[in-house]
Amino acid sequence: MKVIASVSSDDKLDYVINELGADVGFNYRKEPVGKALKRLAPDGLDVVFKNVSGDHFQAAIENMKWFGCIISCRTNFKATMLKWVLEGKIKSRYIQFEGIKQANKAFLSMFSGRSHGKTVLKISDP
Numbered sequence: 001m002k003v004i005a006s007v008s009s010d011d012k013l014d015y016v017i018n019e020l021g022a023d024v025g026f027n028y029r030k031e032p033v034g035k036a037l038k039r040l041a042p043d044g045l046d047v048v049f050k051n052v053s054g055d056h057f058q059a060a061i062e063n064m065k066w067f068g069c070i071i072s073c074r075t076n077f078k079a080t081m082l083k084w085v086l087e088g089k090i091k092s093r094y095i096q097f098e099g100i101k102q103a104n105k106a107f108l109s110m111f112s113g114r115s116h117g118k119t120v121l122k123i124s125d126p
Contacts, residue, residue: 001046001047002023002024002041003021003022003023003024004022004023004024004025004026004037004040004041004045005017005020005022005024005025005026006025006026006028006033006036006056007025007026007027007028008027008028008029008113009027009029009113009114010027010030011116012027012116013025013026013027015093015116019091020091024040025040026039026040028056029113032059033055033056033059033060034059034062034063037059037060037063038063041063043065044063044064044065044066044068045060045063045064045065045068046065046068046069047068047069047070047071048060048061048064048068048069048070048071049071049073050070050071050072050073051073092117092118093116093117093118094117094118094119094120095109095115095116095117095118095119095120096120096121096122097109097119097120097121097122098122099122099123100121100123102121103121106119106120106121107119
């Protein structure tokens with residue numbers, strides 16, 4: 001199986017290929033998704049892991065092979081994935097901001113594309 005990663009920066013592209021093990025990837029801010037998928041999978045996609053919608057998903061559908069498979073991320077997947085992350089079976093990366101006063105900084109980090117992985121805003125301990 002060949003894993004294709006879609007990321008928002010060249011730094012993230014290097015990370016997903018060299019640290020997470022993706023085979024190839026592209027920076028969607030530099031290359032349209034559909035064009036990149038055609039280049040990286042000229043014969044089409046066998047499997048698409050759907051955890052996003054919009055342009056990415058539409059481009060994936062348009063580049064699917066006949067009888068390709070779409071795997072959808074469902075509610076129970078989140079609990080399973082959390083378990084795997086906590087057990088160290090899945091690598092994860094996040095940036096955490098502490099306190100409500102950091103909310104603006106957290107959102108700017110998330111929407112600017114500068115953060116790697118998930119952005120967490122911790123308001124208080126449970």
